[in-house]
């Protein structure tokens with residue numbers, strides 16, 4: 001065996017929280033297996049944390065040093081790969097930038113950073129001929145990054161449709177299964193550790209948006225600035241709408257999607273009605289799933305644990321092993337051009353899909369006719385309509401599913417109906433997948 005190849009791969013690990021501890025645990029548990037596969041051991045040399053006194057979920061081996069000094073990772077000539085599992089933007093950016101500048105490969109799980117400042121880091125990695133790998137940044141254990149980068153590399157990707165946030169999916173699933181209101185479902189998710197104390201990124205759709213931006217880069221070789229992506233979270237979803245959707249044969253899911261429309265991309269993150277015949281509708285709890293359609297491969301569905309210590313560590317390890325195996329020859333975004341050009345987006349108002357609209361209206365004659373008239377004027381045709389419930393304070397729910405219509409037409413209808421005195425403000429509208 002070649003002596004140089006037999007030397008261990010030495011890791012500088014930044015972060016010993018959920019994922020960092022998971023990585024140490026899997027490295028300990030699977031040490032022999034990993035060495036056997038790779039022909040080299042993978043060892044952690046130094047671990048960077050903020051608080052040196054904090055109790056840790058794992059016991060570090062005898063040769064491993066714990067430090068609060070980031071320089072100890074980036075300036076150590078004995079560290080081959082810096083693994084960034086700190087999260088956040090500024091400190092993580094600085095660490096990765098320094099590590100790449102110092103000639104070290106980097107593995108990260110940080111989707112927020114890659115969505116916001118990825119282009120700068122990928123350009124630096126390309127200039128230095130180094131690896132910047134990030135399988136764990138999208139959908140945890142689900143190998144979607146490698147699938148897009150390598151397995152489907154010869155395809156034009158027609159669409160990616162994903163349940164990319166386990167917290168949001170857990171909340172929507174428990175609202176659906178137990179009839180819980182949003183706030184109670186969120187509280188339960190927090191108690192069970194599925195949601196952070198500050199769940200903003202998850203419930204407002206931004207965590208899914210970060211991942212979608214990473215996936216768009218991989219699938220199309222295009223950068224998409226976060227502020228250009230339409231993003232809507234799940235806070236407006238109610239058990240009542242979940243029930244109505246179910247009566248029509250749909251589940252409500254937080255969906256991140258992109259479709260290639262002749263070179264321009266139609267992309268966004270929204271709560272959407274997904275027909276129960278689609279596999280995505282049956283993705284329950286904290287699981288993630290991604291459906292990718294290549295022009296040669298046809299549709300492919302990946303499903304698995306989108307977060308958690310060991311599942312996420314599994315993806316981090318895949319990157320470490322891939323870098324070590326490829327003799328450290330990088331394949332970062334899957335495209336040769338760096339920096340990548342910016343994506344050309346379709347105006348979200350031009351998107352075409354069926355729609356779900358839930359009006360709360362005074363229980364009186366002529367209401368249905370007025371709504372139908374507005375829909376007719378905007379070219380929106382109705383596929384199903386129901387009037388539900390006994391009047392409450394004199395109001396009832398009228399719910400429509402439309403045939404395919406431009407979002408612009410629906411906005412027109414909602415502008416008309418918002419001005420009608422017999423309709424309560426705050427009409428609920430979701431797109432249908």
Ligand SMILES: NC(=O)c1ccc[n+]([C@@H]2O[C@H](COP(=O)([O-])OP(=O)(O)OC[C@H]3O[C@@H](n4cnc5c(N)ncnc54)[C@H](OP(=O)(O)O)[C@@H]3O)[C@@H](O)[C@H]2O)c1
Pocket residue numbers: 014015016017018019020048049050051052054068084085086087088091109110111112136137140306307308309312
């Ligand atoms: N949790 C998941 O299931 C999951 C799934 C996929 C991707 N990710 C991504 O993985 C990354 C890590 O997530 P996590 O859940 O493991 O986070 P976490 O539990 O909060 O752990 C963060 C770790 O980084 C250390 N750290 C943070 N800022 C630092 C700084 N400025 N200098 C030195 N050390 C610092 C912390 O040190 P102290 O312990 O001393 O405070 C802690 O050990 C994030 O980018 C996240 O988005 C997480």
